[in-house]
Amino acid sequence: MDDFIAARSQMAISLGFHIIYSCIGMVMPVFMAISHYKWIKTGEPVYKNITQAWSKGVAIFFATGAVSGTILSFELGLLWPKFMEHAGPIFGMPFSLEGVAFFIEAIALGFFLYGWNKFNKWFHWGTGVMVGISGIASGILVVSANSWMNSPSGFDYINGQYLNIDPIKAMFNGSWFSESLHMTIAAFSATGFAVAGIHALMIGKKQNVNFHTKAFKIAIVFGAVAAILQPFSGDLSAKNAAEKQPAKLAAMEAYFHTQDYSPLTIGGIPDTANKKVNYGIEIPGLLSFLVYDNFKQPVKALDTIPVKDQPPVTVTHIAFEIMIAIGSAMMLIGILYFVALWKKRSWFSKKWFLALFILYTPFGFIAVEAGWTVTEVGRQPWIIQGVMRTSEAVTPMPGIHYSFYLFTVVYLILSIAVIMLLKRQIKMVPELYDR
Incomplete structure (x- = not known):
C-alpha cells in the first residue's frame, strides 16, 4: 500500500466510524428531550426512565464522538497539509463554530446528566434541548465545511493564489443547504430505525414491554418521517450535483454516453472498459426528468469529462445503488408504520411487524456509509472540486x-468498547427502570 492510498484509507476509516457516532450524537438528544417533555407533562414515571436510560447512551456517544472527532482534526493537518495550508483560512469558520457548538453541548450535557432533582424541571429540560440543538448545529457546520470541498466558493483562485477570501460566502456555498438537509434527515432516519429496532427486539422478547413500547414509538415516528422525506432531499442533492459536479452524477448513474432522453439506470455493474452497464435496468428519459424536469434534455455524461478528471465509476455507482435501495425500503417501512398506526393497530403485536424493524436496525447506517462514499469517492480526483487534486494535498511524510x-x-477497539457499554446498558433496563 503506497502512502497516498494509505492516507485516503485512514481518512475513510476515520470518517466511516465518526459519521455513525455523529449521527447518533445529533439525534439521540432530541429523542431524550421528547421523552423528558412527556414525563414533565404526563407525570408517567416510564418517560423519566426512558429519558435517563437514553441519556446514558447520549453520554457514551458524546465521549466516543469527541475522541474520533479530535483524531479527525489532527488527521486533516497531518495527512493533508497542503490542503489545510490553502483551504484552512477559507473554510475555517464552520470548523471554529463547530468547536463552539461542541463546547455548548458538553456544558449542557453536564448540566442535564447531573441536574436531576437539583434544577427547576423546565430549566433541566432546557439543558437537554440545548444538547440536541448544539448537536444538530455541529453536524450541519461540519457538513458545510465538506460541502465547500464539493462546491468551493468565497475566494478567487489566481495564478495558484487564493485571494479575496470571504469566509461567510465559503460557509454558505452552493451545496451547503442541500447537503446539510440530506445529512440531517439521514441522521434522523438511520438513528430512528436503529433505536426503534433495538426496542422492537426487547418487545419481541417480552422484556419490560411498556418501557420499550413507548421508547419504540418515539424513535420510529422520527425515523419513519425522516425516511419518507429523504427522497425529496435526495432529489435536491442530485439536482445540485448535476449543476456543480456533473462527473459525480454521471458516476453515480454509471452514465457513459450523453444522449437525449437520458436514461436512469437501476442496479447493474459498470463495465468501464466497454463503457456500459451490465445487468442494469434502464428507464429512458427518467434521468433527464429528475435533473431538468423534462424527459428530453440531455444530462452530461462521462464522455464530456476528461478521463483524468473522472471519479471511480464502479465504487460510486454501487454505493449509490445501495443507498437508494435501503432508503427506498426504509421509506416503505415508514409508510407501513403509519398505516398500522392509522388502520391496523393489531399489527403492532405481530411478530412479522416487529421483525421488520429488528431487521432494519443497522441498515440506515449502512445507507449513511454508502452515501458518504458517494460524496467522497464521487468527488475524486479532487480534494477541492476543480481546484486542488487529492494527490497534490497529501503529506510527503513516508510510512x-x-x-x-x-x-x-484504535477505531475497532473503540467500537468494541461502545458495543459492550451499550449492551450492558440495555441489559440494565429491566433491572433499573421496570417500575
Whole structure:
C-alpha cells in the first residue's frame, strides 16, 4: 500500500466510524428531550426512565464522538497539509463554530446528566434541548465545511493564489443547504430505525414491554418521517450535483454516453472498459426528468469529462445503488408504520411487524456509509472540486501505512468498547427502570 492510498484509507476509516457516532450524537438528544417533555407533562414515571436510560447512551456517544472527532482534526493537518495550508483560512469558520457548538453541548450535557432533582424541571429540560440543538448545529457546520470541498466558493483562485477570501460566502456555498438537509434527515432516519429496532427486539422478547413500547414509538415516528422525506432531499442533492459536479452524477448513474432522453439506470455493474452497464435496468428519459424536469434534455455524461478528471465509476455507482435501495425500503417501512398506526393497530403485536424493524436496525447506517462514499469517492480526483487534486494535498511524510494500521486498530477497539457499554446498558433496563 503506497502512502497516498494509505492516507485516503485512514481518512475513510476515520470518517466511516465518526459519521455513525455523529449521527447518533445529533439525534439521540432530541429523542431524550421528547421523552423528558412527556414525563414533565404526563407525570408517567416510564418517560423519566426512558429519558435517563437514553441519556446514558447520549453520554457514551458524546465521549466516543469527541475522541474520533479530535483524531479527525489532527488527521486533516497531518495527512493533508497542503490542503489545510490553502483551504484552512477559507473554510475555517464552520470548523471554529463547530468547536463552539461542541463546547455548548458538553456544558449542557453536564448540566442535564447531573441536574436531576437539583434544577427547576423546565430549566433541566432546557439543558437537554440545548444538547440536541448544539448537536444538530455541529453536524450541519461540519457538513458545510465538506460541502465547500464539493462546491468551493468565497475566494478567487489566481495564478495558484487564493485571494479575496470571504469566509461567510465559503460557509454558505452552493451545496451547503442541500447537503446539510440530506445529512440531517439521514441522521434522523438511520438513528430512528436503529433505536426503534433495538426496542422492537426487547418487545419481541417480552422484556419490560411498556418501557420499550413507548421508547419504540418515539424513535420510529422520527425515523419513519425522516425516511419518507429523504427522497425529496435526495432529489435536491442530485439536482445540485448535476449543476456543480456533473462527473459525480454521471458516476453515480454509471452514465457513459450523453444522449437525449437520458436514461436512469437501476442496479447493474459498470463495465468501464466497454463503457456500459451490465445487468442494469434502464428507464429512458427518467434521468433527464429528475435533473431538468423534462424527459428530453440531455444530462452530461462521462464522455464530456476528461478521463483524468473522472471519479471511480464502479465504487460510486454501487454505493449509490445501495443507498437508494435501503432508503427506498426504509421509506416503505415508514409508510407501513403509519398505516398500522392509522388502520391496523393489531399489527403492532405481530411478530412479522416487529421483525421488520429488528431487521432494519443497522441498515440506515449502512445507507449513511454508502452515501458518504458517494460524496467522497464521487468527488475524486479532487480534494477541492476543480481546484486542488487529492494527490497534490497529501503529506510527503513516508510510512503513512503504519499510521493507517494503527488507527484502524484504535477505531475497532473503540467500537468494541461502545458495543459492550451499550449492551450492558440495555441489559440494565429491566433491572433499573421496570417500575
